[in-house]
Amino acid sequence: MSHKLSATATSRPNLPLKGVRILSLALNLPGPAALMRCRQMGARCTKLEPPTHPSAPVGTPGDPMGLYNRAAYDELHQGIKVGQVDLKTEKGQKALHQALAKNDVLLTSFRPSALTKLGLDWRSLHRRYPTLSLVAIVGAPGERAEEPGHDLTYLAENNLVHGLELPPTLYADMGGSLMASEAVLLARLAQLQKGKGIRLEIALSVAAGYLALPRTWGLTQPGAAVGGGHAGYKVYPCKDGRVAMAALEPHFAKALAQEAGLEKSHIMAMFAPESHSAIAHYLAGKTRAELDALSVAKDIPLYTLANAGG
Numbered sequence: 338m339s340h341k342l343s344a345t346a347t348s349r350p351n352l353p354l355k356g357v358r359i360l361s362l363a364l365n366l367p368g369p370a371a372l373m374r375c376r377q378m379g380a381r382c383t384k385l386e387p388p389t390h391p392s393a394p395v396g397t398p399g400d401p402m403g404l405y406n407r408a409a410y411d412e413l414h415q416g417i418k419v420g421q422v423d424l425k426t427e428k429g430q431k432a433l434h435q436a437l438a439k440n441d442v443l444l445t446s447f448r449p450s451a452l453t454k455l456g457l458d459w460r461s462l463h464r465r466y467p468t469l470s471l472v473a474i475v476g477a478p479g480e481r482a483e484e485p486g487h488d489l490t491y492l493a494e495n496n497l498v499h500g501l502e503l504p505p506t507l508y509a510d511m512g513g514s515l516m517a518s519e520a521v522l523l524a525r526l527a528q529l530q531k532g533k534g535i536r537l538e539i540a541l542s543v544a545a546g547y548l549a550l551p552r553t554w555g556l557t558q559p560g561a562a563v564g565g566g567h568a569g570y571k572v573y574p575c576k577d578g579r580v581a582m583a584a585l586e587p588h589f590a591k592a593l594a595q596e597a598g599l600e601k602s603h604i605m606a607m608f609a610p611e612s613h614s615a616i617a618h619y620l621a622g623k624t625r626a627e628l629d630a631l632s633v634a635k636d637i638p639l640y641t642l643a644n645a646g647g
Contacts (some may be wrong), residue, residue, distance in 0.1 A: 354381030357525055360385070360436050362424075363446035366488075366507060367474050367541060369413040370514035372444060375521050382417045389421065392523060393549050424455055427588055437466055441528065442521055446474040448519045459536045470524035470534035474517055478540040491542040495549040512544035567604075568612040569593050573620045577639065580628050583638040592635045 354375055361372045361384040369384070376382045386399030396401050399421050403410040407585060423429040433455075437443065443462070445452060452458050452473070460472055475482040476491070492498050492508040520537040527535045551557050560566040562585065569584035585591040587604065594602030597619035606612055621626070625641035632639050 350379075350604070351623060353522060354525065355379030356381065357442065357521075358440040359383070359442045359444060359521065360440040363444050363474055365402055366413075366510040367513045367539075368444055368446040368515065369400065369402065369410075370511060371472075371474070371517035371521070372417060373413050373415070374514060374518035376416050378518070378522075380521070383440070384414070384417055384419045385422045385424075385433065385436065386419060387421065387425050390584045412566045425450070430456070434465075436444065437462075438587040440469065442470045442472060442524055442534075443522070444472050444474070444517065449473075462579070463534060463536070467533050468528060470521075471537065472517055472520045472524060472539065474513060474539045476540065477542040478538065478600060482538075482540070486542070488541065488545075491545040494542060495545045496552060497549050499543065508548050509541045509545040512548050513539055513541040513609060516544050518545075536619065553565065565607050568607045568609075568616045571613075573617055575620050575622045575628060576622060578644050580623075580625070580641040581640045581642065582616075583640075589637055592637050596635060596637075 355378075357375075359372065359375055359379045359380045359382045361368055361382065363369065363372070363384075364386065368644050372382050372384060389395075389397050389399050390404075393404060398410055398419070400410065402413065414470075419539070422432045424433055442456075445457065447457075449458070456462075459470075462469065462471060476486040477484055488507045488509040489498065489503070492504055497508065498504060517539045520539055523536055524537055527533075546553075551563070555561055557564045563570050565571055567590075568583060569582060569590040572579055574580075582593070584590050587602075590604070590607050591602040593616065594607070594612070597616045599606070599615050601612075623631070627641060628641050631637060
């Protein structure tokens with residue numbers, strides 16, 4: 338399944354990066370996901386990967402993502418020109434600088450020390466290519482950019498890991514990729530306004546922190562409105578599965594309360610234990626098909642699911 342930027346049937350796709358040339362050296366997930374997003378916005382994208390590891394099968398990409406999940410790698414790189422270059426060699430450096438001279442934005446995911454070793458620290462890069470912008474994806478900001486880390490550690494740092502279960506998706510990586518594509522837009526705007534490139538740093542730990550803000554604010558803490566305290570905003574069992582109920586706003590909550598036989602549906606009433614009990618009892622007697630029909634008939638936001646593991 339392709340995840341493209343949406344456009345209405347009667348409008349042309351919005352391509353704010355049409356004609357912008359992006360060179361990426363970024364590996365794994367955040368960089369390629371950002372590059373995919375930029376391509377969807379019209380950018381002309383090229384990626385240079387390291388040579389395939391000697392122990393990997395012939396034809397395997399140099400990006401480790403090609404080993405972890407080839408289907409994901411293939412989707413991430415649709416429409417992107419990919420080459421393999423050993424940046425540690427004279428030949429690789431020559432190929433790199435030939436590419437840099439032809440591009441508007443460089444996207445990286447190295448630690449600052451690695452960029453310096455490759456001659457790609459911002460001072461050197463900006464002196465040689467004054468119109469080129471750098472979007473540097475790092476793990477953590479500032480001095481912490483040299484620390485080892487991954488999506489899981491950045492989520493844990495921001496109180497988004499609970500128990501021993503892994504999070505259901507790579508929130509920091511994907512959030513960081515969106516921030517990186519946003520940074521490309523900002524860099525391009527600066528280039529058009531000032532005629533020179535800028536450097537922008539995107540830290541995955543900061544992306545995780547941004548995604549964690551609703552919890553930091555208390556919105557999703559246990560007992561809060563969207564933390565299970567409001568009877569209209571919970572996951573309940575139903576007759577043949579589960580239902581994600583999202584009747585939070587007063588008019589949605591009123592419709593649900595009426596269906597469940599509750600006399601009161603104002604905001605505070607929906608926090609009362611009897612409201613939770615009545616709605617749970619009502620939903621437990623309904624099938625997924627009945628609840629899907631209810632959603633349409635009564636304009637109640639919900640989504641039915643199979644039983645966990647089903």
